[in-house]
Amino acid sequence: MQSTTHPPKALKGAILSITTYLVLSVLKVVFGYLYNSEAVLADGFNNTTDIIASIAVYIGIRIAALPRDAEHKYGHAKMETLAALVASLIMVAVGVFVLLNSIATLIGGEYVEPNPLAAVVAFVSALVMFGVYAYNSRLAKQTRSLALKAAAKDNLADAMISIGATLGVLFAYFKLPWMDTVLAVLIAGMIIRTAIQIFLDATHQLSDGFPPDLVDSYEETIQHFDAVKEVREIKGRHLGNHVMLDVTIAVEGSLTVEEAHDLCDDIERELDEHHAVDTVHIHIEPV
Structure with missing residues (x-):
């Protein structure tokens, strides 16, 4: 069955992320x-790597949209997942960099009180990133783009990080300058945590991991057909933003080839309409 997604549409989200991160990273x-704000500076460095990560997502979505060829009979959809994997590794590298620098500052004990105006920069940045997150999250659901979903998670993390940077500057303003550096450490931890989550999601899908609860819902849908006497096996896998199923069902041996073919078409149509399953391979066995 043909996919109902539109990968190029997801490119809008990647382009929005790249543009936003480019502007915000320079400003921060x-x-x-x-x-003199360690937290805002850490947030700015985080955004510079977000540019690279967003470019990786953009490239991944572009390649995933390419048609099948002689060497890629299943298409290029997994490039989206690979793009998310690359983005996570870049985020980890930046998180570790910010963490080590912040810890060095804490150990050295050399604190500089930041200007309160840094809080305004961080807060405005947070509002912008919340807006980008809302847009990309909605677009990821519409296009079922896994790479854009990962980008949206990064957008949300960046918005929360900017909120943390805002608080860091305010704490420093109330004569607690060391809190700015402490929050920079927390920001680094959030960057690393988000990156690990994206990395685990990507590797899970690349290793053909698939949620059991989805398999159960597919089986329930298939069993609603009277002609299906038993669902003997369902195997699912993700190909980028596509879902592929291999299903084995048992039917009465008296069914004609045409009747069995029509049954398969009906099952495929039902799975596509109710579960957005792109491709279903059905093997029929007699009861």
Whole structure:
């Protein structure tokens, strides 16, 4: 069955992320230095790597949309998952960099009180990223793009990180300058945590992991057909933003080839309409 998704549409979200991160990273790095804010500066460095990660997502979505060829009979859909994997590794590298720098500052005990204006920069950045997250999250659901879903998670994490940076500057303003650096450590932890979650999701799908609860829901749908006497096996896998199923069902041996073929078509149509399953391979056995 043909896919109902539109991968190129997901590119809008990737382009929005790249553009937003490009602007915000420059602003936060500049103002972080000017206003002496470790947290805002850490947030800005995080955004610079988000640019690279978003470019990886963009490339992954572009390649995933390519048609099948002689060497890729199943298409290029897994490139979306690979893009999410690359993005997670980049995020881990930045998180570790920010963490080590912040810990060094804590150990050294050299704190500089940040300018309160840094809080304004961080807060405005948080509002912008919440907006980007809402857009990309909605678009990821519409297109079923796994790479864009990972990007949306990154957007949300960045919004929360900017909120943390805002609080860090405010704490410093109330004569607690060390809190700015402490929050920079927490920001680094959030970056690493989000990256690990994305990494685990990507590797789970690349190793053909599939949620058992989805398999159960597919089986329930198939068993609603009277002609299906038994669902003997269902195997599912993700190909990027596509779902592929291998199903074995038992039917009465008296069914004609045409009747069995029509039954398979009906099952495929039902799975596509109710569960957005792109491709179903059905093997029929007699009871």
